[in-house]
Each structure stands twice: as structure tokens, then as C-alpha cells.
Amino acid sequence: MSDQTPAAGRFSGDSAAGGERSTGAPANGSEPRNIPDATVARLPVYLRCLVDMAETKTVTASSERLAEMAGVNAAKVRKDLSYLGSYGTRGVGYEVDNLIVQISRILGLTQDWPVVIVGIGNLGHALANYKGFAARGFRVAALVDADGSKVGEALGGLVVRHLDELPQIAADEHVAIGIIATPAPAAQDVADRLVASGVSSILNFAPAIVTVPPSVSVRKVDLSIELQILSYHQQRRGFAAIADAAAHSGSYGAVPEVASASQVDVSRAADA
Amino acid sequence: MSDQTPAAGRFSGDSAAGGERSTGAPANGSEPRNIPDATVARLPVYLRCLVDMAETKTVTASSERLAEMAGVNAAKVRKDLSYLGSYGTRGVGYEVDNLIVQISRILGLTQDWPVVIVGIGNLGHALANYKGFAARGFRVAALVDADGSKVGEALGGLVVRHLDELPQIAADEHVAIGIIATPAPAAQDVADRLVASGVSSILNFAPAIVTVPPSVSVRKVDLSIELQILSYHQQRRGFAAIADAAAHSGSYGAVPEVASASQVDVSRAADA
DNA sequence: TAGATTGTTAATCGATTAACAATC
DNA sequence: TAGATTGTTAATCGATTAACAATC
Numbered sequence: 001m002s003d004q005t006p007a008a009g010r011f012s013g014d015s016a017a018g019g020e021r022s023t024g025a026p027a028n029g030s031e032p033r034n035i036p037d038a039t040v041a042r043l044p045v046y047l048r049c050l051v052d053m054a055e056t057k058t059v060t061a062s063s064e065r066l067a068e069m070a071g072v073n074a075a076k077v078r079k080d081l082s083y084l085g086s087y088g089t090r091g092v093g094y095e096v097d098n099l100i101v102q103i104s105r106i107l108g109l110t111q112d113w114p115v116v117i118v119g120i121g122n123l124g125h126a127l128a129n130y131k132g133f134a135a136r137g138f139r140v141a142a143l144v145d146a147d148g149s150k151v152g153e154a155l156g157g158l159v160v161r162h163l164d165e166l167p168q169i170a171a172d173e174h175v176a177i178g179i180i181a182t183p184a185p186a187a188q189d190v191a192d193r194l195v196a197s198g199v200s201s202i203l204n205f206a207p208a209i210v211t212v213p214p215s216v217s218v219r220k221v222d223l224s225i226e227l228q229i230l231s232y233h234q235q236r237r238g239f240a241a242i243a244d245a246a247a248h249s250g251s252y253g254a255v256p257e258v259a260s261a262s263q264v265d266v267s268r269a270a271d272a
Numbered sequence: 273m274s275d276q277t278p279a280a281g282r283f284s285g286d287s288a289a290g291g292e293r294s295t296g297a298p299a300n301g302s303e304p305r306n307i308p309d310a311t312v313a314r315l316p317v318y319l320r321c322l323v324d325m326a327e328t329k330t331v332t333a334s335s336e337r338l339a340e341m342a343g344v345n346a347a348k349v350r351k352d353l354s355y356l357g358s359y360g361t362r363g364v365g366y367e368v369d370n371l372i373v374q375i376s377r378i379l380g381l382t383q384d385w386p387v388v389i390v391g392i393g394n395l396g397h398a399l400a401n402y403k404g405f406a407a408r409g410f411r412v413a414a415l416v417d418a419d420g421s422k423v424g425e426a427l428g429g430l431v432v433r434h435l436d437e438l439p440q441i442a443a444d445e446h447v448a449i450g451i452i453a454t455p456a457p458a459a460q461d462v463a464d465r466l467v468a469s470g471v472s473s474i475l476n477f478a479p480a481i482v483t484v485p486p487s488v489s490v491r492k493v494d495l496s497i498e499l500q501i502l503s504y505h506q507q508r509r510g511f512a513a514i515a516d517a518a519a520h521s522g523s524y525g526a527v528p529e530v531a532s533a534s535q536v537d538v539s540r541a542a543d544a
Numbered sequence: 545t546a547g548a549t550t551g552t553t554a555a556t557c558g559a560t561t562a563a564c565a566a567t568c
Numbered sequence: 569t570a571g572a573t574t575g576t577t578a579a580t581c582g583a584t585t586a587a588c589a590a591t592c
Contacts, residue, residue, distance in 0.1 A: 033397050035504075038559060044500040045481065057486075059400075062573065071481050074573095075561050082575055090574040091568040108507030122401045126394035130495070132479060138499050176506050177499065200509060201502040204497075207404060209317065209343050217505045219498045223402070226491045227387075227410050227449065228316040228379050230473040233489045234448050235380030237472060251273075310583060334549065344548095347585050354551055362550040363592040 035106070039080045045070050046077070047103045053096050062093040112189035116175045116199070118190050119182030120150050120160050123205055127181055128156040141173040146186065163193065170197035177201045184208035191218070281404070307378070311352045317342050318349070319375045325368050327409050334365040386413035388447045388471070390421035391454030392422050392432050395477055399453060400428040413445040418458065435465065449473045456480035 035043075049069040053061055063081070067074040081087065081094065084102050088094045104110055113120045113139050117127050128143055143155060146163040151159045161169060169175065178194040180187050180202060187206035194202055195212055204210055208223075212218055307315075321341040325395055335353070339346040353359065353366065356374050360366045376382055387410050389399050400415055403408055404504035415427060418435040425432045433441060441447065450466040452459050452474060467484055474490045476482055479497075484490055 026523040034355075036559070038502050041497070041501055044494075044497040047500070048479065048496075049481075055447050064573085069481070071483065073561070075563090076559090078574065079560080079576085086575070088574050089568060090566070091572045093573065106504070108503040108510075109500065111507075113499075113503055115507065122398035126398040127495075129394045132496055133499075136496055136500065137503075138496075177502055201506045203498055203502060207320065209321075209341070215509075217502055219502060221493055221495070221498060222316075223399075223493070224320075224404055224408055224410075225313070226475055226493060227405075228319070228381065228408065229313055230449055230475060230489055230491060231380040231385055231409075232315075232378070234385065234473045235383075237487070238380075242443075271348065308583070336549085345585070348583090348588090350549090350551065351584080358551070360550050361592060362590070363548045365549065 002217045013247075035083045039083055040107075042072065042076075042080055043103050043107055044071070045072075045118075046080070047100065047107070047109075050096050050100045050103070054100060058096055060089075060093040061096050061099070064096070109137050111137065113138050113177055114173045114175045115139065115177045115179060116142045116144060116166070116169060116173070116194075117179045117181055118163065118166075118194070119143045119180060119186070120145040120153070120155065121181065121183075124181040125155065127179060127205075128158070138177070141175055142169045144169065146182075152199065163190070166193050170194075170199055175199055180204045180206050180210070182206050299366075311355055312379075314342070314344065314348075314352055315375050315379055318352070319372065319379070319381075322368050323373045323503045324377070326372060327381065330368055332361075332365040333368050333371070335360075338366070377508060381409050385410050385449055386447045387411065387449045387451060388416060388438070388441060388445070388466075389451045389453055390413045390416045390435065390438075390466070391458070391478075392417040392425070393453065393455075396453040397427065399451060400430070410449070413447055414441045416441065416456075435462070438465050439469045442466075442471055448469055449475065452476045452478050452482070454478050459519065526540045 007244075046066060049066055050061065061210070063074040063077040066210055067077045070077065075091070078088075081099070087099055087102055115133065117124055117140060120128065120143055124143070128140060133140055139207065140156065140158065143158050143160045144163050144166055145151060145160050148162065150160050151162045173199070177197065178199040178201070180190050180194075182190055182205045187204060187208040188210050190206075191202060191204070191210040191212055195216055200216050202210070202212065204218055204220045205222075207222055209220075210218060283341055318338060321338055322333065324341070335349040336348040338350045342349065350360075353371070356378055358429075359371055359374055387405065389396055389412060392400065392415055396415070396417070400412060405412055412428065412430065415430050415432045416435050416438055417423065417432050420434065422432050423434045425516075447469070448471065450471040452462050454462055456479045459476060459480040459484050462478075463474060463476070463482040463484055467488055472488050474482070474484065474488065476492045477494075479494055482490060483494075497534070
């Protein structure tokens with residue numbers, strides 16, 4: 001754990017993988033197996049596609065169809081799903097309902113995960129009001145802020161409590177996941193408090209790198225970093241357009257920064 | 273382009289890389305070079321660390337120091353920075369101010385990027401009020417919503433306009449980057465409209481995969497996916513604790529789902 | 545000069561992908 | 569049986585990392 005996403009990692013962010021050796025052990029009951037990080041990051045995407053399919057009464061899905069919906073290639077889908085076990089039928093495909101069950105089980109979505117949101121600013125408000133949590137088994141159990149003037153505020157059926165109460169709240173509510181939605185300077189302190197309170201998974205929205213013990217998972221969602229990555233590619237297109245225009249002595253008219261290039265090809269952006 | 277981050281991703285999310293062949297060409301003026309996706313995703317992180325250093329009047333930074341702040345290893349920092357050119361001094365380190373200039377230039381941050389936010393719900397409000405944009409050269413140029421009842425609302429110094437006006441707005445404001453903050457069902461339509469309006473970089477916050485032409489970059493920020501990845505690792509720790517408790521016939525008391533394991537080791541999470 | 549630190553090489557590792565035998 | 573599609577293998581590719589010569 002202890003990695004910083006990103007986007008890109010991934011991250012996307014980032015993306016360090018480490019530790020375990022994959023054994024390729026077959027699926028069996030509810031035992032944990034070693035699934036590559038890149039695969040784990042795609043399982044929620046497949047799950048969402050399968051749920052969409054189930055809603056339109058689709059009974060089976062081929063790797064080809066699932067790949068198309070998920071925006072990846074079919075070989076990757078089959079390889080990814082093979083880590084879960086053999087849940088497909090040759091010549092037929094995967095049974096949608098069963099695959100939903102299997103992926104949910106592997107991801108731990110069959111249980112409830114109480115979440116605490118720390119930092120009730122603009123983003124904290126948006127998160128507290130977000131309806132998508134409950135649908136996936138993530139229950140917002142508490143809202144916390146260091147600012148006394150915010151304590152007591154009612155929001156999304158909860159009342160904001162003080163950061164100092166975090167250890168008590170975490171214990172009472174069995175909080176497993178903490179979301180940091182504070183300004184950057186507060187992020188490390190909040191992460192330390194979360195860890196001290198027994199929270200071992202953290203989703204960090206603050207534009208700061210937080211350091212945690214190796215037994216804790218951190219994922220980072222960083223708007224500025226995503227925009228800067230887009231800026232890089234956007235700028236690259238601009239250069240390509242200029243090079244192209246120069247080469248052809250032509251004009252691209254109204255949108256000078258968008259064009260194709262022969263020399264510098266337009267690549268896919270990184271993520272994960 | 274056309275990849276879906278992730279977070280796994282950047283996933284990261286996701287993380288597909290493709291297309292171009294790296295030539296290892298040296299830095300020279302403002303020419304675009306081929307920088308690996310994984311490196312591009314880390315440059316904004318280094319930039320943030322360097323800006324923090326500059327604020328505390330640090331003049332030079334070694335790869336070791338920068339690595340520590342960024343949460344990566346020093347070899348990676350040196351390799352990443354080597355793609356920009358040779359801006360370090362052996363035996364000394366990197367000059368902080370100069371490196372800020374070089375990374376900013378490579379990322380295209382020396383110019384202004386007008387941004388349009390589509391979807392003014394909870395998240396859209398939070399984004400519209402976010403102060404971190406301007407600081408990095410991302411100027412919110414327009415706010416747009418499909419809901420007529422939101423049109424005309426004043427927010428963060430702007431007035432919300434109707435989605436149908438997007439082509440005009442994009443042209444007038446030279447919008448380069450579109451942020452999708454709508455509910456999932458609207459995301460693909462909005463992406464299509466952005467592309468049709470000439471926007472070639474998209475940051476998608478909606479929990480949906482959007483498909484765009486190859487010349488357009490998409491990065492995905494998906495809260496549910498990040499939480500589900502954390503859930504996987506959290507669950508894994510739970511299994512590990514159980515296996516460990518069984519092996520030692522001991523009790524872990526109040527937090528049964530957290531412990532270390534011999535058999536199933538706890539790995540780092542993916543990201544990118 | 546001695547110490548420090550970069551920039552680069554080469555080994556290693558993990559992820560992707562095409563191909564195809566297995567089999568429904 | 570014929571057609572379709574999985575599950576797996578093996579090749580390839582990109583990213584990470586340790587090591588060290590270059591050099592300030």
C-alpha cells in the first residue's frame with residue numbers, strides 16, 4: 001500500500017506496485033488471490049459495464065462486447081477476468097449476473113464500508129451530498145472538520161463533528177476508509193490522525209503528497225495534476241499543428257492549436 | 273490520447289500508453305520531445321515539490337531530496353528529469369528555480385488554458401469555486417448546464433450559460449479544456465458536444481466511460497472506482513488478519529480486519 | 545584532490561497483446 | 569458437426585531500478 005495514485009495514477013497518478021509474487025492460484029471460495037494492480041484498477045470499470053448490461057436485461061456478455069464498453073481490448077478483458085477464476089463459457093461468453101457477483105466479491109463490495117469525510121469545504125460538501133456512495137456499499141458514517149465554526153452544521157443527514165473526536169468516531173463507527181478533503185497544508189496532519197485512529201485506507205483529494213506507514217493504502221485524486229497532464233498533450237498538439245502547417249504551408253483556420261501531425265504522432269495519455 | 277484514466281490510474285488509473293516511439297532526443301528550445309506517459313504524470317508532482325522548496329528559499333535540490341518529497345525513488349527522479357534535458361549539476365543537484373521553469377515549459381503551463389465546466393451540480397459548484405485553478409494557469413472561462421433553471425445563476429464571478437451555447441462559448445473563449453461534472457447518463461452527449469465545439473482535452477468526473485476521437489485526450493477522475501480499489505486492499509487486509517489470527521491462535525481485539533499476514537502479503541496499490 | 549551527485553546503461557520486472565488450442 | 573469464444577501461452581513492450589562512470 002502506501003502508494004500515491006494517480007493518475008494517473010495513477011494515476012494515475014502514480015502507480016507503484018510491489019511486494020507480492022503472483023501465484024496464479026485458481027479461484028476458490030472467498031480466498032484472496034494475487035491480482036495485478038492494473039487488473040484491480042480495471043475491475044470496477046468492468047463491474048460498471050456489467051451493471052449497465054444487467055439493467056438492459058443482457059444475460060451474457062462476450063469479452064469482445066465488454067471490452068468495447070470498457071474501452072479496452074478483448075484480450076485484456078479475458079486476461080483480467082482469468083485472475084478471478086474460470087467464470088466464462090467457451091463459445092458463449094460470461095454470464096452477466098454471475099460476473100457481477102464474482103467481481104463484487106473480489107473487490108469486497110459485498111460488505112458495508114463506513115467512510116469518514118474530513119474537511120467540509122466546497123469539496124467536502126459535494127462529497128457529503130454525493131448519492132453514488134451508498135449504491136456501492138460506501139456509507140458516509142461521519143463528517144469532520146477542524147474549524148469549530150463548521151462543527152454542528154447539518155449536512156446530508158449528518159452533523160459535522162470536530163477533528164479531535166476522530167479517534168472516538170472511528171472506533172464507534174468502525175471506519176475503514178477516510179477521505180481527505182482539506183486544504184493541502186492540513187493533509188499530512190489529517191492523514192496522521194486517521195492512521196492513529198485505525199483507518200487503513202485513505203482517499204486524498206488535497207493537492208499534497210501524504211506519507212503513511214506501509215500497512216496503509218493511500219490513493220490520490222488530484223485535479224491540478226490531471227489538468228497539467230492534459231496541458232502537456234494539448235501543448236503537444238499545438239506544436240504538431242505548427243509543424244504540420246509549416247510543412248504544408250497551409251492554414252487550419254479557426255482552431256490553430258488542433259490538428260494532426262505526421263512527424264509527432266498523437267499518443268494515448270497515461271493513467272491508471 | 274483517448275484514454276481513460278484512472279486511477280488506476282489512472283486507474284490510472286488507467287494507463288494505456290501507445291503510439292509514439294521515444295527517440296531520446298535532447299532538449300532544445302521549445303520543441304516537443306517524446307516523454308514517457310509515466311514520466312509526464314509525475315512531472316506535476318515534482319513541480320509542486322519544487323514550488324514548495326522555492327517558497328522556503330531552497331536554491332538547489334538533489335534527486336534524493338526531491339524523491340523523498342515526491343514519494344518516489346531517486347533513480348526515478350533522475351531518469352524522469354533526464355527526459356527534459358541536462359539541467360542538473362553533478363556533485364551539486366538541480367537549481368530549483370530553473371527546474372520549475374523547465375518543467376512548467378514542458379507541461380505547457382507558461383500559457384493560459386481557458387476551461388469550461390459542464391454540469392453545475394454539487395461538484396460543479398465546488399469546482400467553480402476552487403481557487404487552485406488560476407494559480408496554475410487554468411482559467412475557468414465559462415460554466416454551462418443543460419438545466420434551464422440553473423442558467424443565469426451567478427457563481428464564482430461567472431454566470432451559468434446553457435449547454436446549447438457551448439459552440440459559441442468555446443469559440444469566443446478559445447476553450448481548450450472541458451470538465452464534465454454531469455451525472456453519468458449525460459456524459460457521452462456532453463463529450464460529443466465538447467468535441468464538436470473544438471475542445472480537444474477533457475477531464476471527466478462523471479462515473480461513465482466516454483468515447484472520443486483519437487485526436488482528443490480524456491482523463492477520468494472517478495470517485496467510485498478509487499473507493500472500490502481501496503475496498504479490495506482493505507478486504508485483503510481483513511483476510512490477512514484472519515489467516516494470521518488463525519495461525520497464531522491469538523486475538524487482535526477491537527479492529528479484527530487489520531493485521532499482517534504471512535501467507536498473503538499486503539501489496540502496494542496500483543495507480544498511475 | 546576528495547566528496548557528492550548527476551546522467552546513462554543495462555538488468556529486471558510488470559503489463560499488454562496476438563495467437564491459438566481447448567471446448568462449449 | 570461447425571461456429572464461436574474462452575483461457576492461456578509466449579512474445580513484446582514500457583517502466584522501474586541498481587549500479588557506476590562522468591564530472592562538478
